[in-house]
Amino acid sequence: xxxxxxxxxxxxxxxxxxxxxxxxxxxxxxxxxxxxxxxxxxxxxxxxxxxxxxxxxxxxxxxxxxxxxxxxxxxxxxxxxxxxxxxxxxxxxxxxxxxxxxxxxxxxxxxxxxxxxxxxxxxxxxxxxxxxxxxxxxxxxxxxxxxxxxxxxxxxxxxxxxxxxxxxxxxxxxxxxxxxxxxxxxxxxxxxxxxxxxxxxxxxxxxxxxxxxxxxxxxxxxxxxxxxxxxxxxxxxxxxxxxxxxxxxxxxxxxxxxxxxxxxxxxxxxxx
Numbered sequence: 636x637x638x639x640x641x642x643x644x645x646x647x648x649x650x651x652x653x654x655x656x657x658x659x660x661x662x663x664x665x666x667x668x669x670x671x672x673x674x675x676x677x678x679x680x681x682x683x684x685x686x687x688x689x690x691x692x693x694x695x696x697x698x699x700x701x702x703x704x705x706x707x708x709x710x711x712x713x714x715x716x717x718x719x720x721x722x723x724x725x726x727x728x729x730x731x732x733x734x735x736x737x738x739x740x741x742x743x744x745x746x747x748x749x750x751x752x753x754x755x756x757x758x759x760x761x762x763x764x765x766x767x768x769x770x771x772x773x774x775x776x777x778x779x780x781x782x783x784x785x786x787x788x789x790x791x792x793x794x795x796x797x798x799x800x801x802x803x804x805x806x807x808x809x810x811x812x813x814x815x816x817x818x819x820x821x822x823x824x825x826x827x828x829x830x831x832x833x834x835x836x837x838x839x840x841x842x843x844x845x846x847x848x849x850x851x852x853x854x855x856x857x858x859x860x861x862x863x864x865x866x867x868x869x870x871x872x873x874x875x876x877x878x879x880x881x882x883x884x885x886x887x888x889x890x891x892x893x894x895x896x897x898x899x900x901x902x903x904x905x906x907x
Contacts, residue, residue, distance in 0.1 A: 659747045660684040665732065672744040675710065681733045681743070710735050758903040760787040761854070766902060775854060778846025781900070789900040791845065791858070845882040852877045853906070859899040876905055 661669035662683040675681045711734050735741065763783060769775035777783075782790040850856060856874035874882060 662743050674740050674742050675735045676740045677735050683731050761902040763787050774851040776849035780846050791898040791900050847881050849879045855903050855905050857901050
């Protein structure tokens with residue numbers, strides 16, 4: 636039987652993806668005609684024109700982002716080598732390339748959010764004295780689960796408020812992740828809230844929220860891996876300048892049992 640395409644819905648009513656994303660303007664075969672939608676089949680590539688999009692204040696409960704759903708279906712978003720200087724200078728690329736190594740065709744549409752560019756990674760870490768001074772001024776606030784290290788790096792203790800997402804729900808998440816209103820509330824009720832530590836294992840997704848933070852418009856927050864030496868895939872890596880609210884962490888176990896107790900982070904100054 637020929638596999639049916641997996642649909643990526645258009646993006647409306649999104650309020651939880653907390654970092655700068657790229658959304659598709661048009662998509663098609665590499666070097667071919669760009670259209671409003673395109674079926675990316677296994678083993679094929681696509682080229683898409685893009686537009687940067689900044690997401691506003693988060694909602695009340697965690698969600699899985701479009702890029703996570705795509706990754707679980709074998710779709711990867713990448714750039715051309717010629718675009719690296721543009722990205723490092725802080726500009727979002729005008730196009731992206733997608734490759735599909737999975738088994739299910741994916742229908743991509745205009746408006747799909749697909750990727751996040753981590754261009755502040757080359758910027759230096761803010762000194763401890765400056766971090767504490769900005770916190771004293773009140774325009775920078777970090778929750779008690781953040782600890783400032785002597786190096787200027789931050790250490791984030793993973794909170795115990797956790798949403799457990801069953802892998803069997805991924806297809807439903809892919810179809811309903813961007814609904815709003817009562818439909819969104821009903822869909823989010825499928826997530827299991829756990830008060831306490833939850834062990835992760837390969838293929839299991841855990842969503843967790845930090846205590847609220849506040850970033851001024853000239854400071855970004857970057858999150859990295861765990862300090863316990865265990866491999867974890869953590870989303871929400873780049874938190875936008877001006878962001879205010881809890882940070883949602885999407886943590887997927889990658890073959891190691893246990894739960895990451897600490898996550899390394901750092902603050903960098905950016906041009907408002």
